[in-house]
Amino acid sequence: MKKRTIIFRNARIRTMGRQAKAGAMACDQASGVILAIGSDAGVLRDYGRASGDAVDLRGLHVLPGLTDCHTHFVGWCLMRSRPRFEKAASIQECRRIAAASLKRSPPGEWLVGTGWDRNIWDDPRIPGRRDLDQVSKNNPVALWSKDWHALWLNSAALRRLGVNRSTPKVEGGSIERDGRGEPTGILREEAANRYYLKIPYPADPGLKGAVRAGRDEFWRLGLTGFHSMEGPAEYRVLQRLDEEFKLGLRGTLYFRRQHLERLCQLGIRSGFGSRRLRIGGIKLFADGALGSQTAWMLEPYEKSRSRGMAVVSATGLQVLVDRASENGLACAVHAIGDAANRMALDALERARKIDANLRHRIEHCQLVRPEDVRRFRKLGIIASVQPSHCPSDLDIIERHWGARGRHAYPFGSLARAGAALAFGSDAPIEEPDPWKAIQAAVTRQRMPPDRPPFHPEQSLSVEQAVRAYTTGAAYASGDEGWKG
Secondary structure, X not given: OOXXXXXXXXXXXXXOOOOOEEOEEXXXXXXXXXXXXXXXXXXXXXXXXXXXXXXXXXXXXXXXXXXXXXXXXXXXXXXXXXXXXXXXXXXXXXXXXXHHHHOOOOOOOOEEEEEEOHHHOOOOOOOOHHHHHOOOOOOOEEEEEOOOOEEEXXXXXXXXXXXXXXXXXXXXXXXXXXXXXXXXXXXXXXXXXXXXXXXXXXXXXXXXXXXXXHHHHHHHHOEEEEEEEEOHHHHXXXXXXXXXXXXXXXXXXXXXXXXXXXXXXXXXXXXXXXXOEEEEEEEEXXXXXXXXXXXXXXXXXXXXXXXXXXXXXXXXXXXXXXXXXXXXXXXXXXXXXXXXXXXXXXXXXXHOOOOOOOOOEEEEOOEOOXXXXXXXXXXXXXXXXXXXXXXXXXXXXXXXXXXXXXXXXXXXXXXXXXXXXXXXXXXXXXXXXXXXXXXXXXXXXXXXXXXXXXXXXXXXXXXXXXXXXXXXXXXXXXXXXXXX
């Protein structure tokens, strides 16, 4: 009969709890539950008979499994096998990468990729459909910008999606048009999201295979869970894998805004599901992104009159937050600019009168004024931040935000103010490597590290950073009683 209990001994175990350190632990192999931690002698005495041979870890350090608190998990799994454009330094290079991928694509098949960034291009003009028409007139092409706030389409993609001069405006987004009213091939914010969701997913076997490969990469990185900002289609894929006992990760999903009413009608509340896969709440947007200069600011961008874009009004955001709160759904509000963060805090503060126990959170918190930093703890709002964005954003922070950039990525200020911190990657925008994120939060180094660290007063200790991936992650999903 196979032993159900496995013992690990001779280790340096950091529990992140009251018993900070231990040398051994006993685990149930079927459920993965840790049954006990303690000294080698104590754990062997209590569980040795129920186990096989104890595994000698030879002094290795052991941490709790890490949770990436902000991903687009299924999307990231798919993008791992699709063309990437992060290193393309021009529109011409983007075309070369797309052309190489199209050689392997059947006629008429979609080509989807990600990562183009005109902030690093030799000629930073806004691209358009004609640039991609040069490499494909028949295969539809859809390429996400690095920040996933702009979608670049060719003419075949526009036709396939039904986007033309008579297509109405999209609330909270934009379909860019030329002087004749024709779409240029660039969709932004909610318009990009809405039409991207019309692009068909791969067949189920290929999709499940991509998710299993992504799961294996999470394991390699020490990640045992994720919070994902996706929707019912992605949830169904994860649910099928979970039913087959092949998911192998603990997932919490925040559905997109367009699914709010359906969740309310069905009576689904935050926490619906199991410990392996559950609904966390609803994902809302307050603004755009720094890279595309659509993050909503209290004051204009440097050398510009633009303050970015609020993708919803303050009243509109309040209506959504209140509706979710009345139905027991926690909100995860995307906010990059200082105006967006203030608007999100205002809306979540008023919603506390409806249900003060919901674990609301603000995603990104990239620029927060000092007077607003203090509100996170006061209001019980979780700061869900992505340190791996910081090194790649530093040059454009200084270019577009100037002196106010000293308040960017305010990890240290949030921690000193007592805010609950949860770390994530925003994969596929950045790779979900928690160790690089911890390094970024602790060192504030530029990449390459050819200049001094960026406002080192905002750095965290290694322990604080690890907690944001463990105990902070567990708190964000309401699971602090049994994991983290």
